[in-house]
Amino acid sequence: MKRRILGFEDPEATQSALVGGKFFALTKLSRAGFAVPRSICATSELYDAFVDETGLRVKIGMELARKNLEEMRWEELWDASIRIRNLFLKTPLPRHMEAEIESAVGSCIGDVAIAVRSSALGEDSARTSFAGAHESFLDVRGTGAVIESLRLVWASLFSDRALLYRKEMRLEVAKSRMAAVIQELVRGKFSGVAFSRSPADRRKMVVEAVRGLGEKLVDGSAEPDRWIIDRKGPGVLPRLRAKRKPNSPALSVQQVADVARLVLSAEKLFGRPQDMEWTIRGPAAVVLQSRPITTEGKKPEADRRSFDAGLRRSFDELVALKSLIERKIIPGMRREARLLGRLDLQGMPDKNLSAEILRRERALKKWTDEYWESCIPFGHGVRLFGSFYNDAVGPADPHEFIALLEDSSPLSVMRNRALQRLAGLLRKSGSLRKMIEAGIVPGGTFGRELAKTIRSYGAILGGDSPESRAKVLSLLIRMAEAPRKGLGKRKPNAAKMERSFISALPKKKRNFAKRLLSLAKASYRLRDDDNVALSGIELELKRAAEEGLHRLAAVGRSSRKDLSPGEIARALLNRRYRPKPERRRKKAKADSRGVLARQLLGQPAGRGVATGRARIVRSREDAFDFKRGEVMVCDAIGPEITFAVPLASAIVERRGGMLIHGAIVAREYGIPCVTGIPKAAERISDGDTVTVDGTLGIVTIEKKRSPRP
Amino acid sequence: MDRGDLMGRIGDVLASRHVGVLATSGGDGPHATLVAFKASENCRRIVFSTPRQTRKYANIKADPRAALLVDDRSNAARDIHDATGVTAVGTVAELSGSERSGAEKSYMERHPHLAEFVLSGSTALMELSVRRYVVVSRFQEVFELEME
Numbered sequence: 128m129k130r131r132i133l134g135f136e137d138p139e140a141t142q143s144a145l146v147g148g149k150f151f152a153l154t155k156l157s158r159a160g161f162a163v164p165r166s167i168c169a170t171s172e173l174y175d176a177f178v179d180e181t182g183l184r185v186k187i188g189m190e191l192a193r194k195n196l197e198e199m200r201w202e203e204l205w206d207a208s209i210r211i212r213n214l215f216l217k218t219p220l221p222r223h224m225e226a227e228i229e230s231a232v233g234s235c236i237g238d239v240a241i242a243v244r245s246s247a248l249g250e251d252s253a254r255t256s257f258a259g260a261h262e263s264f265l266d267v268r269g270t271g272a273v274i275e276s277l278r279l280v281w282a283s284l285f286s287d288r289a290l291l292y293r294k295e296m297r298l299e300v301a302k303s304r305m306a307a308v309i310q311e312l313v314r315g316k317f318s319g320v321a322f323s324r325s326p327a328d329r330r331k332m333v334v335e336a337v338r339g340l341g342e343k344l345v346d347g348s349a350e351p352d353r354w355i356i357d358r359k360g361p362g363v364l365p366r367l368r369a370k371r372k373p374n375s376p377a378l379s380v381q382q383v384a385d386v387a388r389l390v391l392s393a394e395k396l397f398g399r400p401q402d403m404e405w406t407i408r409g410p411a412a413v414v415l416q417s418r419p420i421t422t423e424g425k426k427p428e429a430d431r432r433s434f435d436a437g438l439r440r441s442f443d444e445l446v447a448l449k450s451l452i453e454r455k456i457i458p459g460m461r462r463e464a465r466l467l468g469r470l471d472l473q474g475m476p477d478k479n480l481s482a483e484i485l486r487r488e489r490a491l492k493k494w495t496d497e498y499w500e501s502c503i504p505f506g507h508g509v510r511l512f513g514s515f516y517n518d519a520v521g522p523a524d525p526h527e528f529i530a531l532l533e534d535s536s537p538l539s540v541m542r543n544r545a546l547q548r549l550a551g552l553l554r555k556s557g558s559l560r561k562m563i564e565a566g567i568v569p570g571g572t573f574g575r576e577l578a579k580t581i582r583s584y585g586a587i588l589g590g591d592s593p594e595s596r597a598k599v600l601s602l603l604i605r606m607a608e609a610p611r612k613g614l615g616k617r618k619p620n621a622a623k624m625e626r627s628f629i630s631a632l633p634k635k636k637r638n639f640a641k642r643l644l645s646l647a648k649a650s651y652r653l654r655d656d657d658n659v660a661l662s663g664i665e666l667e668l669k670r671a672a673e674e675g676l677h678r679l680a681a682v683g684r685s686s687r688k689d690l691s692p693g694e695i696a697r698a699l700l701n702r703r704y705r706p707k708p709e710r711r712r713k714k715a716k717a718d719s720r721g722v723l724a725r726q727l728l729g730q731p732a733g734r735g736v737a738t739g740r741a742r743i744v745r746s747r748e749d750a751f752d753f754k755r756g757e758v759m760v761c762d763a764i765g766p767e768i769t770f771a772v773p774l775a776s777a778i779v780e781r782r783g784g785m786l787i788h789g790a791i792v793a794r795e796y797g798i799p800c801v802t803g804i805p806k807a808a809e810r811i812s813d814g815d816t817v818t819v820d821g822t823l824g825i826v827t828i829e830k831k832r833s834p835r836p
Numbered sequence: 837m838d839r840g841d842l843m844g845r846i847g848d849v850l851a852s853r854h855v856g857v858l859a860t861s862g863g864d865g866p867h868a869t870l871v872a873f874k875a876s877e878n879c880r881r882i883v884f885s886t887p888r889q890t891r892k893y894a895n896i897k898a899d900p901r902a903a904l905l906v907d908d909r910s911n912a913a914r915d916i917h918d919a920t921g922v923t924a925v926g927t928v929a930e931l932s933g934s935e936r937s938g939a940e941k942s943y944m945e946r947h948p949h950l951a952e953f954v955l956s957g958s959t960a961l962m963e964l965s966v967r968r969y970v971v972v973s974r975f976q977e978v979f980e981l982e983m984e
Contacts, residue, residue, distance in 0.1 A: 185913045192917035192974045717838035721982035724837070725970070728977045825976050 315406030508650025
C-alpha cells in the first residue's frame with residue numbers, strides 16, 4: 128500500500144499526482160533550504176481510501192449522474208454541490224484514518240494553530256487553474272477540527288465553482304481526486320504576495336505586502352503596499368516605488384529586497400516565473416506557497432480567497448444589492464406599473480396609442496435589464512446562508528435551511544393563501560357557491576375579500592377585468608370542492624429552529640449569522656417579488672398591445688393574435704402598413720419517432736409521491752383551466768401560473784433547482800415536486816398518467832394519451 | 837433523447853458484448869439464461885443459438901415472446917449509475933434453410949469458438965425480431981424505442 132500521509136522527507140513527496148501542486152512545491156522549496164511552515168500532506172491515496180471505504184464515491188457518482196454536467200444550469204450545479212458537500216459532512220472518517228492523521232499531526236506539526244489547504248491534482252499547475260474553486264481553512268485547532276476541515280476541503284472538489292470549472296474545461300468529474308496540505312499557521316508580522324515577473328511588464332517583478340496575515344490582502348479587505356522592481360540589475364538594490372499611503376510602508380527596503388530575492392530564487396528552482404505567498408516571522412521570510420504564474424497579464428489577487436473571506440466579501444456586496452432592490456428597483460417597477468395603469472388607453476387616438484406601446488416596450492426592457500443586473504445575483508443570498516447553515520449544523524437534509532426562510536413569504540405565496548381563504552368561505556356556504564355559478568358576484572365578507580385579493584395581487588392574477596374576475600371565481604369554485612390534503616400539515620417551527628441554530632453557534636459567529644439569515648430571508652422573498660413587480664409592467668404592455676390589436680381587427684386590417692408590440696405600434700401609425708407576425712426561427716426538429724420516455728430523472732425539490740393526470744401548463748390561461756388532482760407539467764413556472772398549484776397533486780418542471788419558484792410553492796403546500804427534467808413539457812403529454820416521486824427526483828410516465836372523460 | 841441518439845446507444849451496448857440474458861416463459865414460469873448473440877446492423881434482429889433439448893427452446897416453441905437483456909456493467913459499485921442496460925423485447929423464431937445459412941456465417945464470425953457447436957445437427961439458430969427496446973441508464977432513467 129502506498130503511504131497515505133507524507134512529509135517533506137518522504138521520497139514520494141515529489142509525486143505531484145499523489146500530493147498535488149501545492150505540497151509538491153513546498154517539498155521542493157523545503158529541500159532546497161527555503162523556510163516553509165511545518166507541513167504534512169493528506170495524499171490523494173487517503174482521499175481515495177476515504178471515498179471507497181465509506182461508499183461515498185458511488186453516492187457522489189449517483190448524484191452527478193442525474194444529468195449531464197453540460198445540461199445543468201448553474202442553480203442545479205449548486206444544488207448538486209450542496210448535496211455532495213453534505214455527504215462529506217455526514218460521513219465520518221474510518222477510525223484507523225483518524226488515528227493516522229492524529230499521529231502525523233502530533234509528530235510533524237504539534238499542538239498549534241493549523242491551516243488546512245486544498246492541493247488538488249492539477250490545481251496550481253501552469254496549465255489548469257482551479258484557483259478559488261477549492262477551499263482552505265485557517266486557524267484550525269485540535270485533531271477533530273483538522274479532520275472536519277479536511278473533509279470540507281475534500282468536499283470543495285465538488286463546489287459549484289469547481290463543477291462549473293470542470294464543466295467549462297470538460298474535465299471528467301468522476302475521476303477527480305484531491306490532496307490536502309495540513310500545516311502550521313504561521314502568524315507573521317507582515318505578509319504578502321510576490322510575482323517574479325510582473326503581469327504588466329516582463330522586465331519587472333512585483334511585491335505586495337500588508338500587516339498581519341496575508342488573507343487580508345488576498346480577500347481584498349486591506350489595500351497593500353506595492354513595489355515594482357527591476358528583474359535584472361544587482362538584485363540587491365532594486366528600484367522601489369511605494370504606491371499611495373505615504374505613512375509607514377509595511378516593509379523596509381531591506382525586507383522588500385529579501386522577498387524579491389526569495390521569489391527570484393524560487394523561479395530559478397522551478398524553472399519558470401513564480402507567484403509566491405510569503406510571511407515575515409522573526410528575521411526571515413517564510414514561503415507559504417509558490418506556484419507558476421498561470422495567465423500572464425491576469426490580475427492575480429482574486430485568486431486565493433479563503434472560504435471565510437469569500438463569504439464575508441459576498442455578504443457585503445449582497446447587502447448593498449438588497450438595499451438597491453428594496454429601495455429603488457421594486458418600488459420603481461411598481462410605480463411604473465401604477466402610472467401606466469392609470470392611463471385611459473381606449474380614449475387615445477391611434478397615433479398616441481402607438482407611441483404608448485413603444486414607450487411601454489422600452490420601460491419593460493429597462494426594468495428587465497435591472498432585473499438581470501441586480502435581482503438575479505441577489506438570489507445568491509439564499510445560497511450563501513445555506514452553505515453557512517450546513518457547515519454549522521450538518522443537517523440530514525441539505526435543504527433543511529429553507530425552512531428558516533419560509534416565514535418570510537413571497538407575494539405569490541401570500542396571494543395563494545388569500546385564495547385559500549376565499550375558497551374556505553365558499554366551501555362553508557352553498558348559497559355563495561350557487562350565486563357564483565349563476566354568474567352573480569357576491570358582496571358581503573366574501574365580496575370584500577375578493578376585491579381586496581384582486582386589488583393586491585392583480586398583477587399576478589391577470590389584472591382586474593371582468594373576464595379575469597370570472598376566471599378567478601371559477602378557480603375558487605374548484606378550490607372549494609374539497610380541502611387539499613396536506614394543507615394542514617405541520618410545518619417545522621421556523622422561529623424555534625432559528626433560535627436553536629443561533630444558540631448552537633460559537634458566540635463570535637452569532638452576530639454574523641443573524642445578519643446573514645436576515646439577508647437570506649430577503650433574498651428568498653425578493654427572488655419572487657421582483658418577478659411579480661416586473662410582470663406588472665409586462666401586463667401593462669400587454670394591455671396596450673391588446674387595445675391596438677383590437678383596433679386593427681375592428682377595421683379588418685389584421686386578425687392575427689401573434690403580432691409583436693412593435694408591429695402593432697407600426698401598423699397603428701401607418702394605415703398602409705401590413706403587420707407581419709414574428710418569424711419564428713426554425714429549430715431542427717428532433718426525430719422522436721417511436722421514442723417514449725418511461726422514467727425520467729430530475730432534482731428532488733419537494734418531498735412525497737403522487738400520481739395524477741398530466742396537464743401541460745404554458746400560460747396563465749392554461750393555469751385557469753387546471754383541474755384538481757392533475758399533475759402540473761411546465762417548462763418554467765412563474766408567479767403568474769402558480770395560483771393553480773393548490774389544485775395540483777404534483778409539479779414537474781424543466782428548469783432545475785430547489786429554489787426556483789415552482790419548488791418554493793410546492794413546498795408551501797407539501798406537494799411532491801421534481802425539477803430539472805429536460806424537455807419536460809415535450810416528453811410528457813396532456814393526459815398521460817404520471818407518478819412524481821419528489822423525494823428521489825424520479826418521474827414515471829405510466830400511460831401515454833389516456834383518453835379524457 | 838431523439839431516435840438517433842437512442843439507436844446509437846443501443847448499437848454501442850449490443851456491439852460491446854458477446855453474451856446477454858434471455859428471458860422466456862413456459863409451464864414452469866419465467867426462465868432466464870445466458871446466450872451468445874449477434875445483432876443485425878440495424879438492431880432489428882438478434883440471432884442466438886441453443887440446443888433443441890433446452891428449456892428455453894421448449895419455452896420459445898410454446899410461447900415465442902422473449903426478452904434479451906444486454907448491459908455494459910463492469911461488476912463495480914459504480915455500475916449502479918454508470919452502466920446502461922438494454923432490453924430487446926420481441927418474438928423468437930427458429931431459422932432454417934437459406935435464412936439460417938446466411939445468419940450462421942455472420943454469427944460464427946462474431947463467435948468463432950462456437951463454430952463446432954453451431955454446426956452440430958442438434959443446435960438451433962434462433963432469431964429475435966425486436967419490437968421494442970427498453971434502455972435504462974443513470975440509475976433510473978428509462979426510455980423505450982418502438983422498432984415497428
